[in-house]
Amino acid sequence: MFILFFTEEPSAEAALRILAPRMLGEAIEFDVQVFQGKADLLNNLPLRLRALASWMPADWRIVVLVDRDDDDCVALKHHLDQIAREAGLTPKGAGEAGQPFQVLNRLAIEELEAWFLGDLAALRTVYPRIRANLERRERYRDPDTMVGGTWEALERELQRAGYHQGGLPKIEVARRVAAHMQPERNRSRSFQTFYRGLQELITAR
The missing domain is CATH 3.40.1400 (Ribose 5-phosphate Isomerase B; Chain: A,)
Structure with a gap:
């Protein structure tokens, strides 16, 4: 196939x-x-x-x-x-x-970035300074229902943690986070x- x-x-x-x-x-x-x-x-x-x-x-x-x-x-x-x-x-x-x-x-x-927010373990492997309690915050419990743009939300969280202050490099983030994603656990x-x-x-x- x-x-x-x-x-x-x-x-x-x-x-x-x-x-x-x-x-x-x-x-x-x-x-x-x-x-x-x-x-x-x-x-x-x-x-x-x-x-x-x-x-x-x-x-x-x-x-x-x-x-x-x-x-x-x-x-x-x-x-x-x-x-x-x-x-x-x-x-x-x-x-x-x-x-x-x-x-x-x-x-x-x-958007695609909801899939990255759905696997916070993978995201945190690449960006370890992301807030530890992120998955418990109501906004992030269901990444598919996030209002206002998932890539913007991901950019804000990464910048809050000190990453990508010049803007979200989407291809780099996709490549690095996907390398650690496990399909079965994605929320x-x-x-x-x-x-x-x-x-x-x-x-x-």
Whole structure:
């Protein structure tokens, strides 16, 4: 099996290149194609999927990962699934449970940085001066419900601890934190949905 990831930004690519072998197993090959932002991904995805559908081998799968941002979660997911169907591909959820599908559409809620805040042990390994009681603060108990931007919240906490005073280097943070993440313990529900989807993708074939 070969898995092609589509993502909207280089920081997601950096994280996936480290996390994917851990979630998929070393035997499954993959690649990551990064777009120039969410709008670029959504605008170009129909053409890209139609082109792939015309020649894609039977053992290839596609995973699309985008930030929810301020979009309606259900509407955005429906839109991504519709793009896959119109390209002639089967998205997860279109058939019976446990049946093969070709496209897995998943959202980081509201942004990728929620996944890093969902594994504070990994974050603290890289940035040990982060407040020890952070996970007990109401704002951080559920990183997917954080209001006002997760990357901004992560930047504030890192700067409060004396890191990255000149601004959050997203790619560096993604690469360093992902190296210590353990998928099973992540508190982000959108990360766990992504993780479970990958497990189903490699078993329903």
